[in-house]
Structures are given as structure tokens and as C-alpha cells.
Amino acid sequence: MSFTLAIVGRPNVGKSTLFNRLVGKRLALVDDQPGVTRDLREGDARLGDLRFTVIDTAGLEEATDESLQGRMRRLTERAVEMADVCLFMIDARAGVLAADQVFAEILRKKNAHVIVAANKAEGKAGEAGVLEAYALGLGEPLAISSEHGEGFEDLYTTLLPLSDEFAEREKDLTPETDVDVSEDDDEAEGKSRDFSKGKPLQIAVVGRPNAGKSTLINQLLGEERLLTGPEAGITRDAISLRFKWGDTPVRMFDTAGMRKKAKIQDKLEKLSVSDGLRAVKFAEVVVVLLDAEIPFEQQDLRIADLAEREGRAVVVAVNKWDIEENKQEKLRDLKEAFTRLLPQLRGAPLITVSAKTGRGLERLREAVLEAHETWNRRVTTAQLNRWLSGMLEAHPPPAPGGKRIKLRYMTQAKTRPPGFVVMCSHPEKMPESYSRYLVNGLRESFNMPGTPIRLYVRSQS
Numbered sequence: 001m002s003f004t005l006a007i008v009g010r011p012n013v014g015k016s017t018l019f020n021r022l023v024g025k026r027l028a029l030v031d032d033q034p035g036v037t038r039d040l041r042e043g044d045a046r047l048g049d050l051r052f053t054v055i056d057t058a059g060l061e062e063a064t065d066e067s068l069q070g071r072m073r074r075l076t077e078r079a080v081e082m083a084d085v086c087l088f089m090i091d092a093r094a095g096v097l098a099a100d101q102v103f104a105e106i107l108r109k110k111n112a113h114v115i116v117a118a119n120k121a122e123g124k125a126g127e128a129g130v131l132e133a134y135a136l137g138l139g140e141p142l143a144i145s146s147e148h149g150e151g152f153e154d155l156y157t158t159l160l161p162l163s164d165e166f167a168e169r170e171k172d173l174t175p176e177t178d179v180d181v182s183e184d185d186d187e188a189e190g191k192s193r194d195f196s197k198g199k200p201l202q203i204a205v206v207g208r209p210n211a212g213k214s215t216l217i218n219q220l221l222g223e224e225r226l227l228t229g230p231e232a233g234i235t236r237d238a239i240s241l242r243f244k245w246g247d248t249p250v251r252m253f254d255t256a257g258m259r260k261k262a263k264i265q266d267k268l269e270k271l272s273v274s275d276g277l278r279a280v281k282f283a284e285v286v287v288v289l290l291d292a293e294i295p296f297e298q299q300d301l302r303i304a305d306l307a308e309r310e311g312r313a314v315v316v317a318v319n320k321w322d323i324e325e326n327k328q329e330k331l332r333d334l335k336e337a338f339t340r341l342l343p344q345l346r347g348a349p350l351i352t353v354s355a356k357t358g359r360g361l362e363r364l365r366e367a368v369l370e371a372h373e374t375w376n377r378r379v380t381t382a383q384l385n386r387w388l389s390g391m392l393e394a395h396p397p398p399a400p401g402g403k404r405i406k407l408r409y410m411t412q413a414k415t416r417p418p419g420f421v422v423m424c425s426h427p428e429k430m431p432e433s434y435s436r437y438l439v440n441g442l443r444e445s446f447n448m449p450g451t452p453i454r455l456y457v458r459s460q461s
């Protein structure tokens with residue numbers, strides 16, 4: 001099984017047309033559950049080599065007493081709950097209407113994973129509508145034409161990583177590969193079936209061999225008095241431990257355990273790039289664990305940089321703090337080295353811990369939660385544009401060749417990590433230094449330390 005995509009949006013935007021194109025004649029048998037799936041059409045979709053389930057919310061034929069709007073809302077909420085990903089469709093020719101905002105609101109409230117598609121975008125008539133769709137603040141819109149089959153490559157490219165991600169997760173969540181060390185079985189089962197709600201926080205602890213990763217994980221498990229450890233059947237490419245860290249359900253990617261399990265005991269062996277990459281891809285928050293004695297080694301820097309480039313939230317933890325004698329001076333040196341060696345992670349928390357004694361682990365937990373929260377943060381378009389005009393005034397953009405670059409409008413296109421689109425008169429002329437000024441400003445003004453921030457400069461004609 002792969003993932004489930006729900007097509008949502010107001011009537012007449014073209015949902016059924018897309019559904020029919022994706023499904024062809026492969027309509028699935030729909031469960032006859034009263035009130036739930038009866039109104040929703042479900043089908044087996046194909047897009048290139050992708051296979052997934054698609055849900056259409058356009059089932060409005062049945063007459064009921066309920067108002068059209070109420071019914072649409074209820075259907076949409078159902079579909080969102082059933083789906084892993086929502087394709088939110090607007091009509092590019094009509095632009096963004098008030099009725100579309102209702103759906104945007106539902107998606108936001110449900111914290112859904114959203115792909116915005118501006119349909120009917122064939123020809124010129126849809127161009128403005130596609131741009132308007134940025135303003136929904138739900139991500140970079142895809143321009144498609146369901147009727148003419150245009151823009152499907154982009155849809156494919158957008159769905160491809162999701163497909164991989166969900167395949168990975170399913171592999172992870174099968175009983176043979178996942179060690180469930182939580183005490184509440186029912187709860188855990190519920191979680192393994194449902195990726196979207198009450199989803200555990202995915203954390204990877206990465207660092208050089210001997211940094212103390214195993215000790216850290218054992219300490220966390222010990223603290224929670226969870227006695228089960230890794231068991232047979234764990235495959236090398238999907239080792240995660242699930243447990244509660246304080247009140248927080250987490251799934252932790254255990255590179256150390258993986259290595260030990262694989263009987264590669266050579267502690268001097270370098271953490272291979274592929275292990276690191278896998279851990280980073282798994283994680284929402286990456287904890288880079290350093291050995292206080294030998295911090296910021298080449299390998300540590302590489303993995304921290306990888307985490308940033310992959311857009312993960314990063315927390316740096318300096319381990320073995322218990323044996324450090326001159327703590328104050330050492331901390332100053334560490335901070336200085338951090339700023340110098342990892343400027344791309346500016347503002348990321350640096351926490352001193354002792355995996356052995358458990359000291360500092362509560363602070364580490366708080367830092368992880370905060371980093372995750374920041375990584376998911378959304379800034380409203382109104383706030384952003386008020387902020388932007390202040391930034392422009394304080395430091396106007398350059399005027400290459402005497403023509404000033406005009407920045408017109410900014411909106412947050414995505415979260416996890418936060419990504420922003422700025423509409424600009426000559427994007428190709430915008431210097432890197434000005435982008436950096438904006439990114440650093442965003443970080444400071446909206447309190448987003450330690451999370452990668454993406455800025456997309458787009459032209460507005």
C-alpha cells in the first residue's frame with residue numbers, strides 16, 4: 001500500500017476531472033459505511049510509476065436537507081482525516097475566491113499536508129490565478145490542467161518524494177521492523193495506523209562513533225523505565241525506537257544500534273554518509289551529538305551541514321559534560337567554534353549534556369520540542385508584508401544599472417522548514433547579500449532560530 005491523496009476544493013474547480021484522469025476506470029470498491037465513505041469516491045490512481053489511492057470529494061449528487069456548504073465542509077473534513085496528503089484545487093481562471101478560503105481554513109485547522117493546484121491553467125488565462133494561489137500560504141502552487149493533462153510532470157515530481165516517504169514509514173511501522181517500547185499498546189497501535197494525527201516526533205541522534213549515542217538512548221529509555229530493547233528482526237535500514245520522552249511520543253532513529261546490530265563493531269569506522277543521510281531523511285529534528293573532548297570534527301560538520309541542506313531542524317548537544325573541568329571557558333569556546341564553523345545553523349541551540357548521568361537531558365528535550373515547533377511555524381501574510389515594508393525602508397534593495405529592484409509582496413509558501421516566496425521585479429538581479437539580509441531578518445523578527453529558512457525569489461510580471 002502506498003499513500004492516500006484527497007482532492008479537495010470548492011465545486012466546479014475540476015476535482016472530478018482530475019480524479020477521472022488519475023483513476024481511469026480503476027474505481028475501487030467503496031466501503032459501505034454509513035455516512036463516511038459513501039459520499040466519497042475512492043479509486044486506485046496511477047501517475048507514471050506511482051500508485052496511490054485517491055479520494056474525490058465532489059460527491060454531491062445525493063439530495064439531503066443539509067446545505068451545500070455544510071455538506072461540502074463535512075465531506076472535506078472526512079477526506080482530510082482519511083488522507084495522508086491533500087491536493088487543494090482552485091480554479092486558476094477564477095482566481096482565489098472567498099469560498100476557496102473556507103477550504104484553506106479547514107486544511108490549516110486540520111494541519112493537513114497540502115499540495116495547492118491551480119487547475120484550468122492551460123493557456124494564458126490562468127496565469128494570474130496561479131500567482132494568487134501563493135497567497136493562500138499553503139505552499140507553492142502547481143499549475144495544472146486536468147482537462148488537457150498539463151502540469152502532470154510537476155504533480156508527479158511533487159508526489160514522488162512523498163511516495164518514498166510513506167513507503168519508508170510503512171516499512172518502519174510493520175511489527176518486524178519497529179520496536180514498540182511504549183507501555184500503552186492500544187495507543188501505539190492507533191499511532192501505527194495513522195500518520196497524520198498524534199504522530200510521534202521523529203528524531204535522529206547522529207554523531208561520530210563514541211560520541212555517546214547509545215548511552216544517550218539507553219539513558220532516555222531507562223528514565224522512562226521502558227525495558228524492552230531492540231529485538232531480532234530489525235532490519236538494517238529501518239531502526240527506530242518508539243517511546244515517550246517525558247510527555248512527548250517520539251520515534252528515534254538509532255544509528256548506533258543499527259551499527260552494533262550489524263556487527264560492525266569497529267568504533268573507529270566512520271559513520272558512513274549513507275547512514276547519516278538515512279537518519280537525516282527520517283528525522284524532523286536532528287540532534288547532532290558532539291563529544292566535548294573532540295567537538296566539531298570534520299564528520300560532525302558534514303552531518304550538521306547535511307541536516308541543514310535537507311531542511312531539518314537541528315539541535316546541537318555537547319556530550320560528556322560531566323568530565324569537563326573548566327565548564328565556563330569551554331562553553332565559550334564551543335559557542336565561538338559553532339558560530340564560526342556552522343554559520344548556516346545560526347541560532348541553533350547548543351545544549352550541554354551528560355548521557356551517562358542524565359544531566360541536561362530535560363533541557364535537550366525542551367530544545368528539541370522548540371526546534372520542532374519553529375520548524376512548523378507559520379507567519380501570516382499580513383504580518384510578513386508589514387515586516388517587509390519595514391525591512392525595505394531600513395535598507396532598500398539595490399538598483400543595478402540605476403533601476404531599483406522592487407519587492408512587492410511576500411507570503412509563506414511552506415513549513416517544515418519555513419519557506420517564503422517574495423515577488424520581485426527582477427529576481428535574477430537580486431543579490432545574494434540581500435536575500436541573506438531578508439532571511440536573517442525573518443529569523444530574528446519571527447523568532448525562528450536554528451531552523452533552515454528557505455527564500456524563493458519569484459518574478460511578478
Ligand code: GDP
Nearest residue numbers: 011012013014015016017058120145146147148
Ligand atoms: P468539480 O465540481 O470540482 O468536481 O469539477 P468538475 O471536474 O466537474 O469540473 C467542472 C468544470 O470545469 C467542467 O465543466 C470541466 O470540464 C471543467 N474543467 C475541469 N478541468 C479543467 C481544465 O483543466 N481546464 C478547463 N478549461 N476546464 C476544466
Ligand code: GDP
Nearest residue numbers: 209210211212213214215256320323354355356
Ligand atoms: P556511540 O558510539 O555514539 O553509541 O557511543 P557510546 O554510547 O557507545 O559511548 C562511547 C563511550 O563514551 C562509552 O565508553 C561511554 O561510556 C562513554 N560515554 C557516553 N556518554 C558519556 C557521558 O555523558 N559522560 C562520560 N564520561 N562518558 C560517556
